[in-house]
Amino acid sequence: MPKDGGIGASSKRREDIRFLTGEGNYTDDINLHGQAHVFFLRSDIAHGVLNSVDTSAADGMPGVVKIFTGADFTEVGSIPCGWQITDKHGEPMQEPRHPVLADGKVRHVGEPIAAVVAETLSQARDAAEAIVVDITDLPAVVDMKQAVQDGAPKVHDDLTSNLCYDWGFVEENKGAVDKAFEDAAHVTTLELVNNRLVANPMEPRVAVGDYARGTGDHTLYTTSQNPHVIRLLMGAFVLGIPEHKLRVVAPDVGGGFGTKIFHYQEEAFCTFAAKACNRPVKWTSSRSEAFMSDAHGRDHVTKIQMALDADNNFTALRTDTYANMGAYLSTFAPSVPTWLHGTLMAGNYKTPLIYVNVKAVFTNTVPVDAYRGAGRPEATYQLERLVDKCAHELGVDPIALRRQNFITEFPYATPVAVEYDTGDYVATMDKLEEIADFAGFDARRRDSEAKGKLRGFGVNCYIEACGIAPSNLVGQLGARAGLYESATVRVNATGGLVVMTGSHSHGQGHETAFPQVIAEMIGIPEEMIEIVHGDTANTPMGMGTYGSRSLAVGGSAMVRATEKIIAKAKKIASHLLEASEGDIELKDGAFSVAGTDKSVAWGDVTLAAYVPHNYPLEDIEPGLEETAFYDPSNFTYPSGAYACEVELDPETGHVTIDRFAAADDFGNIVNPMIVSGQVHGGIAQGIGQALMENCAYDSDGQLLSASYMDYAMPRASDLPFYTVDHSCQTPCTHNPLGVKGCGEAGAIGSPPAVVNAVLDAMRSGGKDVGHIDMPVTPARVWAAMNG
Amino acid sequence: MYDFDVVKPATVAEAITALGQDEAQPLSGGQTLIPTLKARLAMPSVLVSLSGIEEMRGVRMGDDGQLCVGGGTVHAVVAKEAQAHYPGLAGLAARIGDPAVRNRGTIGGSVANNDPSACYPAAVLGSGATVVTNAREIAADDFFEGMFATALDEGEIVTEVRFPIPEKAHYEKFIQPASRFPLVAVFVAKFADGVRVAVTGASEEGVFRWSEAENALSGTFNVEALSGLSLPGDSMISDLHGSGDFRAHLVAVMTKRAVGALV
Amino acid sequence: MTEVKMTVNGKPASGAVEGRTLLASFLRDNLSLTGTHIGCDTSQCGACVVHVNGEAVKACTMLAVEAEGADVKTIESMANPDGSLTVIQQAFQDHHGLQCGFCTPGMIMSASSLLKDNPKPTEAEVRHYLDGNICRCTGYHNIVKAIMAASGQDVSALAAE
Incomplete structure (x- = not known):
């Protein structure tokens, strides 16, 4: 039975009421x-x-x-x-x-x-x-490889060149990686482009x-x-x-x-x-202005190689990426192709040796920075396209090759500096096989072929690192800020709570999901809890919402603050009940003395805190308000397996997404409805990147896709219903909620599945092109099919 | 937008008088003109709104068996009211832009603007329709003069389009995924005395008739009649969304599909 | 400046506007009806959809003076008189058909037009009807589901959550 409140319930979103009635308060309404x-x-x-x-x-x-x-x-x-x-x-x-x-x-x-x-x-x-x-x-410089040539026009005259940095990771491993390639039984090489995108939130x-x-x-x-x-x-x-x-x-x-x-x-x-x-x-901002002033996303050009032994075990991986910074460094731009990308190159696989090189380049284009996934989609796309290519070169099943190389023991320290605390990649792949109906594919392919269409099937896995922090680690990596999160929990005299959080909700539903957590902890209705966010005047210093961090980091701060509240409330209750503090239990909104029928309601305790007539003033202060700052000890590592089925019209090159399935492991789930919604939206953005979205410049630096007339935003008719599942749950081991974050997974996990499926469809039509760059537009498919 | 005055005449005659002012420009449904004005790509001093002119609205059968569509008739009305008389035309109107655009955009505005990727010019040319203005009647073959260019004189407006009704007709559209305009679309109309094939979205010169296909189909009206026919890609639009060669290829595919839908 | 008069959400409304004032700007700036949103300048996104004389139109692609005498309905008039949600709005909440809420007014106005013309639309009909409404958050899954549910169709089997 689904719960009707608290952690795990699909509580309806309270913020919807104002948005559905035109009573939202957006900045342009001010x-x-x-x-x-x-x-x-x-x-x-x-x-x-x-x-x-x-x-x-x-x-x-x-x-x-x-x-x-x-x-x-x-x-x-x-x-x-x-x-x-x-x-x-x-x-x-x-x-x-x-x-x-x-x-x-x-x-x-x-x-x-x-x-x-x-x-x-x-x-x-x-x-x-x-x-x-x-x-x-x-002369404008637009192409990254040309930008780093000697004699290229310099974007900034006072810099030595257009090279922002040349980053090697882990530099000490480079020799061992190169040696492994020399010893490899097979090497697969892939060159690809991760297309420049524009985030395009609907509110400019x-x-x-x-x-x-x-x-x-x-x-x-x-x-x-x-x-x-x-x-x-x-x-x-x-x-x-x-x-x-x-x-x-x-x-x-x-x-x-x-x-x-x-x-x-x-x-x-x-x-x-x-x-x-x-x-x-x-x-x-007008929308057209947004295209030339909002920071763009992605824009990597990569060469990646995998070394395998004779038994098809991955032995080493190396990758060279050019990452576009645009004309200036946007706030977090330098971190995206490095610490948010290089550290994820192990993916779901136990590849023992990895070397990542990234050259970040200045060009005469709009600055590029984090866009949903930020570095992790780029890592996942390279790796999961490469693994598929390995499988086809070796003549083995792409899923079997993945399974053979999965990491299966946790915690797992990757050769790229991060330690995955939990995960179960076999379980998510098993779940995917079930929900995506792998077994029915052949019949569906025959149906498509009877209509003159080609059908393709593609899968990929992904791993991501969310909940960015710990602060002391990111400080060593170059962050000029801490990455904790904060919450102040203010209990009112009559028992209602206000949570002032440094996290920010702009679609994620914090106003609904955060109260579910506290309702569960105290045993009171969600309606008694209100979330305040978005104003520095009435929230504690917090780092905000990005990197799928709100629940894992901001939610944890809220839990910590609520724990302090409960601890103090228990002290008050022990006084009111004339019992030892250690004997006080909180359940269903009441404090009771263990083993007795003596109890006092939550509201009586909160009232006592603010009307302290019968109150241990010598031991504790009046009032009930606590603040916590939470700085996690590690990232969280959501993971999953995605499958896409496309139907390709060989005459026009048009690709239709017919089926899409996602099996994710987000650890514990607070609101399954909201989690599914986050995955849906991420998948749509990933499909958008794979099939149609493309921020293009000409060689003079003129923006060609400068409005919705030329930048293709996915519409309802471009997309199917998705099948999503998050029943595989390996809770995060280091935050109090055991949650991992779900906001970016869809956008990270979907592009390679789409492209793998398109290539599979083309192969079934007798055309094995090895690779096709995103966006996989009809024009590109047609050119590839007829090339 | 630059500022301008708006006048709202009630009759065609009043509209023509108003259009005689300096830098006056007609405003029909505005679904292309208003975005153009927002981008400050046009600078009229007066916009003469045609939306209040009752005599320019509506769909009716003429005495000569032609379907007469008032120049101020919005796409949604054509989609509904032409259905019984000319389903090929109604089907085209029903898929222009999106529902809200179809409730404002008009046939007269679309035809007069002659966007190289607009839908209506394909139906007008493909039907051999007559464009009626306040001053004269212009055969479709003489009306479209290239990208955004028509035979209309300054201050002349499209008051009606008269469509001869073919035995059957079909519009096959392949959309550009951003704008949702046609990347290429083809209108095929089979009349008792021959077939007309009009292509939009493809050519640098705007809507055009594919005479080779018309000749082949006028001989034998089936998909096979088109085999081997192709257009050169070098006169086609080449942009972010597709090369000239791709568009030329799509013209052939869309033509075959349009014919396939009719046989 | 021109004085323009119309009926907005059942009440007379008027104001002085320039020729170039868009209906969307008139609603937002003159009448403070800020539920109608502006998300693009090329008439694609549909965040500004309102009803003019019963038909869905893009308020950012219509001049205010063109609405002279018209009956205009905006998102602010879509709930029941007591403020409770109507069937379509309730379906959007029940099926999580919105996230950031910015496209939502346009979605509700379009959905209501669709269901007026087509009380039991198929999935494909819903999707095509929304060609002029862009949502960046939901991937449309729950919007399509909500509209079908609002039409009285059983959506429980459409696709797994």
């Missing part, structure tokens, strides 16, 4: 008294010397309040990067200055050059068109800056996954505003997928301009 609007004049040239910005014709135009250029920001800090990578020679990465408004040069299409603040957005845009910008064009970014002259207080309302991070980065590094004079609010946020983690120039601008203009300043 309009402050006296607010002005800003329009950013953005570069339409990818690379050039910015000779002058003449605003004289625009200054007096109707509605114009003030016009800003790079010159106004010379005293303002650079948009900071939050992670420093040390290269294979022990040197720090090259780190360019990132101005709020372009200064001296423009380095990508979309870089803001000037900002017009006016009474209305239309007036601001009208005036922006009157600004005369003089740019001397320079918005920022509203406000400033109170009377107090000197700044407020920024912004579409962020982590308001405390924005406050720290923008306050301390860009604008020089101490935290106590800066409040950052991220209200309802319409999806993030990574791209709303980062601190952007527009946030700093609106905060700065609100003070300079002495009135609120609002920026609302």
Whole structure:
């Protein structure tokens, strides 16, 4: 029987009510008294010397309040990067200055050059068109391999080259890895592209800056996954505003997928301009603007090789990746192709020797940073495409080859520095065989062939590392921040609770799922618990939501704070019950004395805490409010196995996803309905990457996919119902909930299954092309089939 | 958008007068024009809204057996009301864009804009329809003059499109996955005296008739009649979504499928 | 500026607008009906779908002056008068047909139009009807399921959770 509340129940989401009735409060719904609007004049040239910005014709135009250029920001800090990578020679990465408004040069299409603040957005845009910008064009560098050639145009003149870093991991293993390749019975090589994507949360970014002259207080309302991070980065590094004079609010946020983690120039601008203009300043991104100003994702070019012995055991893996950073370093960009990618290259396999090389490259493109999965999809895609290719070269079953090389004993220390605490890859593959109906495939293929279509079947496994932390480890790896999470649990006098969390919900359903945990711990209805998030003024310092970390890290902080609450409440109860504290038990919302029928209700204890008439004031303080900061001892390692079945139209090259199944191990589950929803959404994004999404530039650095007219967003009619299962559960061993995180799995685990299936379909049509790059568009399939 | 005034005439005559102003431009359903204005790719001073002109709306059978569709008729209405008379046309209208777009976009606007990837021009050309304006009647073969170019004069509007009704017709569309416009689509209409094949989405020159296919199908109306026929890829649109060669190939495939749906 | 008058959610509404003011902006900025969202500028995403004279239209692709005299319904009018959810809204909650909620108003408005025209749509009909509504969170699985459930169809066997 499904539970009707608490951990494991599919509680309906309470936040849905406001969203279903149009009563959400998104940043663009915020309009402050006296607010002005800003329009950013953005570069339409990818690379050039910015000779002058003449605003004289625009200054007096109707509605114009003030016009800003790079010159106004010379005293303002650079948009900071939050992670420093040390290269294979022990040197720090090259780190360019990132101005709020372009200064001296423009380095990508979309870089803001000037900002017009006016009474209305239309007036601001009208005036922006009157600004005369003089740019001397320079050759743009777009292709990563060309960018690192001698003589390539330099994106940043003050850096030695376009190479941000050349990272070797683990550098000391390189010799042993190369030796293993020399000794291999078989080597499989694969070159592939992980296509550049745009995250495209449906809500475009918005920022509203406000400033109170009377107090000197700044407020920024912004579409962020982590308001405390924005406050720290923008306050301390860009604008020089101490935290106590800066409040950052991220209200309802319409999806993030990574791209709303980062601190952007527009946030700093609106905060700065609100003070300079002495009135609120609002920026609302258009979708077209978003394509050239939101950080992009992926964009890796990789050569990967597997060495196998004569018995088809994986003996060594090596991979060379070029990772695009774009023109500047976005907040967490350097960490994505390194610590979030290299450390996952073991995958689900006991390959004993691994070497990863990553060259991060500056180009005249929009900065690239974390997008749902962030490094792990890139690792999974390479590895799982490669394993499939190995199997076909060796003439063995791809699933059998995977099973043969699975890690089966835990904890397992990989050769790439991480230790998987738990997992059961055999179980998830077994579950996949069942739910994906492997047995029925041949019959379905015959049906497709009778219609003139080809049918293909593809599988892959994945492992990911979630719940990023521990802080002391990531500090050694170059993170310039801690990665704990926080929660304050405030119990009210009449027994209701408010949890103030540093995690942020922008679709994940924290407002529903977090109360389920506390309801289970105390034994009270979920409705008695409210979650507060998204405002630095009323939540403890927390690092926010990304990397599937909210429940594993933020939820754990909440558990720890609740444990403190319960401990104190037991003390109060022991006083009220005149019993020893050690004899007090909490069950179903009541404290009782073990072995007696004496009890006191939760509400009576909480009331006593705030009306301490009969209360041990000499021993404990009144009140019932506790804060905890949780810093995990390891990552969590969700894993799973995915299967995709495609039908391919050989005449047009069109691929239809006919069936998709996912068997995931997320450890313990708090709300199965929400978990399934997270997997569905991730799968759709993974299928989108595999089949249609592609952020493309031409060789001059012009963005070709600059709107929804050319960037293909998956629609309902492009996708099937998915079969998802998360009954395989090996609980995380090191957090109090035993949870692992589920937000990114779908996007990590699905692209290789799709491409493996497409290649299988093509083989069944007599065409073995070895590999096809994503997105697997009809044009590419047709070209491959007829090449 | 740049600012502009909007006038809402009640008759065609008033609309034509209003369009005589400097930098005036007609606004039909706006499903293409408004996104264009948002991108500031057009700068009219006056938009003359055609949506209030009752005489330009509706689907009716003419005395001569042609289906007359008012220029201001939205796609959703054509999809519903043409079904009994000309199902091939209704089927095309029912799959333009998405439901909300079909409730605003009009046949007159689509035909006058002549987007190289629009659906309606294929039906108009493929049916050998007559484009009726406030001033004259223009045969479809003379109306479409290349990408975004038509025989319309400045200030002239499409008030009606008259479709001869073929024995049967079918529109086969292969969509571009981002815009959901046709990457390539083909309208095949079989009349008693011959077959017309109109192709949209493919050519740099906009909608065109594939005369080779028409000749073959006018001889024998079956899929086999098309075997071996192909178009050169070098005059086709080549972009992010497909090369000219791919589009040329798709024209042949879509034509075969359209014919296959009719035999 | 032009004075525009229309009926919005059953009540008379008016305001001064420019020729270029979009219906979506009029609803959001003049009337503070911020449930209608703007997610793109090329008429693809459908977050702005409202009903004009009973038909679904994209409020970001219609000028406010074009709605003169029209009967406009937005997401704010879709619940029952006592604030409780109507069948379609309830189905979205029951089947987890929304996550971040940004596309949701458009989805509800489109779903309601679909079910008015087609009270028992098939899965394929639902999916095609949503061609003009983009959701980035749900992968559409639970949206399609919710709409079919709202039409009274049994969705328990459609696909495993």
